[in-house]
Amino acid sequence: GAVVSQHPSRVICKSGTSVKIECRSLDFQATTMFWYRQFPKQSLMLMATSNEGSKATYEQGVEKDKFLINHASLTLSTLTVTSAHPEDSSFYICSAPRTAPTNYGYTFGSGTRLTVV
Amino acid sequence: AQSVTQPDIHITVSEGASLELRCNYSYGATPYLFWYVQSPGQGLQLLLKYFSGDTLVQGIKGFEAEFKRSQSSFNLRKPSVHWSDAAEYFCAVALSGGYQKVTFGIGTKLQVIP
Numbered sequence: 399g400a401v402v403s404q405h406p407s408r409v410i411c412k413s414g415t416s417v418k419i420e421c422r423s424l425d426f427q428a429t430t431m432f433w434y435r436q437f438p439k440q441s442l443m444l445m446a447t448s449n450e451g452s453k454a455t456y457e458q459g460v461e462k463d464k465f466l467i468n469h470a471s472l473t474l475s476t477l478t479v480t481s482a483h484p485e486d487s488s489f490y491i492c493s494a495p496r497t498a499p500t501n502y503g504y505t506f507g508s509g510t511r512l513t514v515v
Numbered sequence: 516a517q518s519v520t521q522p523d524i525h526i527t528v529s530e531g532a533s534l535e536l537r538c539n540y541s542y543g544a545t546p547y548l549f550w551y552v553q554s555p556g557q558g559l560q561l562l563l564k565y566f567s568g569d570t571l572v573q574g575i576k577g578f579e580a581e582f583k584r585s586q587s588s589f590n591l592r593k594p595s596v597h598w599s600d601a602a603e604y605f606c607a608v609a610l611s612g613g614y615q616k617v618t619f620g621i622g623t624k625l626q627v628i629p
Binding site for chain 1: 551615616617
């Protein structure tokens with residue numbers, strides 16, 4: 399149990415375009431979704447926390463207008479990288495906590511490798 | 516704020532040898548503790564987690580970790596390493612209670628030599 403499906407796994411886009419990344423909780427309701435970014439050979443850095451039905455909370459230094467997060471339902475959260483630039487190329491991973499009825503801790507999506515050319 | 520320290524960025528072990536990856540955390544209370552493994556270009560897979568109870572936690576793929584409160588440590592161990600264990604390993608902590616964000620260590624890259 400506690401599966402998070404993340405799509406796409408890889409995406410290449412042109413500079414200036416927007417890219418949407420989806421994370422779905424398949425067998426549980428994810429009222430909270432964490433979005434992380436991982437630079438090459440570095441650890442995961444939390445970008446923002448989305449909560450179903452409310453505005454996302456962004457970490458310091460993360461541009462909220464650049465990284466749009468929507469959490470419109472209990473099973474879907476999306477991250478849209480707007481007007482992408484090469485420096486946005488990174489590995490993006492979502493994570494949802496599941497503590498009821500069983501404490502699974504935090505389940506991660508498989509990640510999205512974004513390359514902006 | 517909680518923090519996680521993984522002092523070894525890169526470790527090389529021979530196949531069949533034992534392994535211990537170190538992790539220390541900084542937090543006033545006992546947090547939730549995790550070890551994740553990441554293969555190149557892949558997402559994170561949970562190896563094991565500690566919430567409470569027995570301080571020796573068994574995980575998947577033959578891994579175990581021991582929570583030592585006095586040392587604020589949660590080291591990962593495996594008695595005999597296989598070549599397929601080569602990957603990046605992340606120790607992580609989260610505040611207990613509710614939906615708290617996870618803080619990751621910088622990771623330890625494990626190389627396994629024949």
